Amino acid sequence: MEFEQILFYVFSFWLIASSLAMVFSRNTAFSALFLILSFFSAASLWLLLEAEFLAITLILVYVGAVMVLFLFVIKMLDIESSTLRAKFTGYLPVGIGVAIVVIAEMSLVLGSSQFGLGKVANPIRHSSDYSNITELAMELYTTYVYQFELAAVLLLIAIIAAITLIHRIDPRTKKQSIAEQVNTKASDRVRLVSISSPNKEDKK
């Protein structure tokens, strides 16, 4: 067995094991951590496929940004997991039955008899001057330029949606208006009121 093959099996094992652990873990924080592990394993598999840029992006974006956010949300929201599981046992028999049927059917179609090495060719080995990021960029900015622009529109919607749903103008906020402060005159701040004092007349 070659070294690369050993690596492949190790990473695949970790990918499957951590995905299962993510689903079955009772603690949501552990689930999130297992998801991070599965992202790492998937990124390692991509590295073996010579897709370095994608592997690094997966780690930077998903592990570095998305999952950290996930962990924050989990810690902030303090979800009572027992209420979520209240109806779990009721659905369990049906769920297991359906899952078994689906897994059996899918493994018949997607097993190695259909997608084995005999049917699908090995990925091509590239020479050492091959650059994954250049190849990706060439495709992205030429062949897939339309989809690239559409993805930008999708991000625009995400921004608009987030601001629409979250932004509130709270009437209680006290804002500082600098222009008003500078333009203010003494008469706006201090009011001189002449009060006739009754004591004066008494003295006379």
Place this chain on the structure above:
Amino acid sequence: MTSNFTIELNSLLVALPEIFLISGIVVVLLIDLFLKSKFKQITYHLTHLCLLITGVLSFNLIGNPETVIFSNSFVLDDMGSVFKVFIAGSTMVAMVYSRHYLIEQGLFKGEYFVLILLAVFGMMVMASGSSLLTLYIGLEILSLSLYTLIAIARNRSVSVEAALKYFILGAIASGLLLYGISMVYGISGSINIEEIFAFASGSNLAPRETLILNFGLVFLVIGIAFKLGAVPFHMWVPDVYEGAPTSVTMFLSTVPKIAALAMLVRILIDGLGPMHSYWSDLFIALSLLSIALGSVVAIMQTNIKRMLAYSTISHVGFIMLGFVTGTISGYGSATFYVIVYVLMSLAAFGIVILLNSKGYEADNISDYKGLSKRSPWFALVMLVVMLSMAGVPPFIGFYSKFFILQQVVSAGFLTIAIIAVVFAVISAYYYLQIIKSMYFDDSESEAVIKAPMDMKIVLSINGALILVVGLFPDFWMKLAVSLF
């Protein structure tokens, strides 16, 4: 590294409606930012202008020879252009109906219009997507805008709940769709619709390849059925229709159906057309279940938005029946049905919005009691809409059902046609129920119906169209068939 990739700028002109619309969206967004809240009417009118110009530009492209640009990921053909005209047009009608409602509900905000425009953009991308990736991104642009629009009334917890429900189920459906796409890509080696067609119609397709193509197909059908709201993927429809603000419900129940139909045609006919014998069986099941459930469950509803939701489900069943036939005229009759459905549904929700008054949503069917005395004219419009939806001649609703059933029978599915007719008769009950309460029950409220003039005019025209188009349906049917 050198590349011989070139783009002729002139060739991009076939995408002019999309290019104009996205530039327009950004301009509207920026202008709205600097408008004071009392000038928000300007945003509304600019949105109308954007849609109008987009519609006209799309209309001008009808009759252009079929062109593909952007490395085969964008296709311009008559079907796409006609759909785009209808998408822009029906959105404009929906906006006229919603203006009054939005002002009263305090939702008359720039974001609302920008999100509507973005949804229209997504639908146009879907209408002329010729690669699975483009279709998927178009669908996501549409869905993301819709999720936000549903939740835009943040203070109403039902709206937020509806949005969340739609978002989670929609995300699962998108996942299934993507899984199907990955299977089709994995076996055919392409995400391009034309190349998939060439692969699927190849004569020496190995049994293994047919099997996996079929496997992907099932997931694609599920994804599309979810977006159309066909049984058993309909769970979100009644809740979302009820929870969303009525103006959003109107938009989301009408226009996206055109786009979903376009996606269906692109993926299942232009792409996987050779697999028709496989997916038509799925469609028979989906459409019969939708017609049956939509017709029967609607009877029990007391909320008109929920009732219209179940009525939509049964209409979707009829639309899908048109694709069972596998003939050009069958596809044409389904297209005709969608346009008719949009026309009827817009008018029905127009009336629902009309009855809403400040701080009160006329969601219950009992709110329609004695409408004929409060407003004889709009009671008449509602009468026309309900009769048309029930499929009574001479309204267009009759002809759209008639054409579908005609095609289904001539394709040899007599039993299916009979079942569909039986359930259509059952569904007539709840449409007639509304007519009964409008004309024969005494009104509980004496509130005068107030609506702006533009809405009254457009609603009247909309009602009249349901009658007038029904007088010469053959012309429209021929037009619909000629798109394929």
